[in-house]
Amino acid sequence: MVVSYHRSTQAIIHTDAITENVANEVHRLPKNRELFAVVKANGYGHGAIETAKAAKKGGATGFCVATIDEGIELREAGFTEPILILGIVEVNYLALVSDYDLAFPVGTLEWLEEAEERLAEFPVKNPLKIHIKVDTGMGRIGFLNSIEVLQAVEAIQQNPQMDWEGIFTHFSTADQADDRYFQMQNQRFKDALKVLPHLPRYVHVSNSATALWHDEPIGNMIRFGVAMYGLNPSGHELKESYPLKPALELTSELIQVKRLEKGEGIGYGETYITPKAEWIGTVPIGYADGWLRKMQGFSVLVEGEFCEIVGRVCMDQFMIRLPQAVKTGTKVTLIGSNQQKTITMQDIADHLETIHYEVACTISQRVPRKYVK
Numbered sequence: 001m002v003v004s005y006h007r008s009t010q011a012i013i014h015t016d017a018i019t020e021n022v023a024n025e026v027h028r029l030p031k032n033r034e035l036f037a038v039v040k041a042n043g044y045g046h047g048a049i050e051t052a053k054a055a056k057k058g059g060a061t062g063f064c065v066a067t068i069d070e071g072i073e074l075r076e077a078g079f080t081e082p083i084l085i086l087g088i089v090e091v092n093y094l095a096l097v098s099d100y101d102l103a104f105p106v107g108t109l110e111w112l113e114e115a116e117e118r119l120a121e122f123p124v125k126n127p128l129k130i131h132i133k134v135d136t137g138m139g140r141i142g143f144l145n146s147i148e149v150l151q152a153v154e155a156i157q158q159n160p161q162m163d164w165e166g167i168f169t170h171f172s173t174a175d176q177a178d179d180r181y182f183q184m185q186n187q188r189f190k191d192a193l194k195v196l197p198h199l200p201r202y203v204h205v206s207n208s209a210t211a212l213w214h215d216e217p218i219g220n221m222i223r224f225g226v227a228m229y230g231l232n233p234s235g236h237e238l239k240e241s242y243p244l245k246p247a248l249e250l251t252s253e254l255i256q257v258k259r260l261e262k263g264e265g266i267g268y269g270e271t272y273i274t275p276k277a278e279w280i281g282t283v284p285i286g287y288a289d290g291w292l293r294k295m296q297g298f299s300v301l302v303e304g305e306f307c308e309i310v311g312r313v314c315m316d317q318f319m320i321r322l323p324q325a326v327k328t329g330t331k332v333t334l335i336g337s338n339q340q341k342t343i344t345m346q347d348i349a350d351h352l353e354t355i356h357y358e359v360a361c362t363i364s365q366r367v368p369r370k371y372v373k
């Protein structure tokens with residue numbers, strides 16, 4: 001999909017907000033704890049490279065991505081800091097992760113056996129940087145018990161093509177007020193650490209929610225994701241420990257404004273029929289941009305007023321009801337502030353009955369990202 005630069009719709013990313021969110025967290029961390037910025041999924045839709053630059057400025061000393069290609073993107077942009085892939089790497093790609101110096105998790109003994117066979121046949125240039133993943137209750141990837149963790153450590157240490165760089169786990173409920181499951185996971189991880197002969201360079205357990213709301217977890221690195229984009233990981237449930245600055249605004253402009261008489265249908269399927277004569281504006285962004293059909297009935301801001309989206313959202317455009325005649329070219333704010341009124345990503349998530357993570361990642365590649373300070 002090409003980026004549609006020649007259209008007024010854009011996502012404006014305030015990189016200084018990202019820098020500030022990271023810096024605020026870095027200042028709160030104990031001295032021996034580093035912050036790795038999670039810039040997977042194109043920096044949660046904000047753009048991986050620019051986000052990584054802004055996070056580095058705020059004090060991030062490494063990065064987390066989800067896939068090999070996301071790691072390569074950072075390396076090719078010139079980042080020399082540690083990069084940890086959070087997903088499982090297929091053994092076919094060991095040479096690639098070695099060449100690009102990308103660390104990655106291992107979560108089963110079968111994987112290690114397969115990798116050993118592969119490495120015997122096709123040695124890698126630089127030892128593979130391996131982080132042992134302990135599944136303490138997420139049920140996703142990782143070793144399920146301490147015996148296997150220890151066996152994995154031994155296998156890695158016996159192989160000169162492998163470097164045991166880290167051990168970690170991931171909490172599934174750190175963003176909830178009830179911390180019983182969190183505490184259980186934390187205890188399981190501590191138990192897994194007890195069997196180790198020594199600790200590797202990185203021990204890490206904290207995502208944003210853990211960093212914001214749980215002081216006690218161990219580790220010398222945190223994987224800081226959604227909060228650095230200025231979004232509260234818990235949605236509404238827990239209050240931010242310090243103010244997070246949202247980094248993304250989504251704006252467009254009215255491309256047509258018209259007065260329609262009573263009884264006119266708007267959009268596919270005439271799901272909205274003007275109940276009286278109304279001013280209707282058209283906004284050039286649609287579901288192909290990630291502005292989903294379910295946004296019908298939600299509002300956007302024009303000249304400081306909430307204007308309802310009427311009729312179905314089309315692939316590339318949608319229509320709104322305006323309170324009065326407004327000039328073509330007037331700014332439309334879909335996310336962000338417009339004359340003292342604000343629409344947050346959380347508002348959109350509430351309307352869509354989802355989480356803001358999904359809203360941010362859904363803004364498609366077609367929408368240009370403009371970086372401002």
Ligand SMILES: Cc1ncc(COP(=O)(O)O)c(C=O)c1O
Pocket residue numbers: 038086170206207208209223224225226227233
């Ligand atoms: C393993 C792991 N660590 C850290 C993160 C960052 O989480 P958050 O964005 O909530 O800070 C994620 C995100 O999904 C993850 O999967």
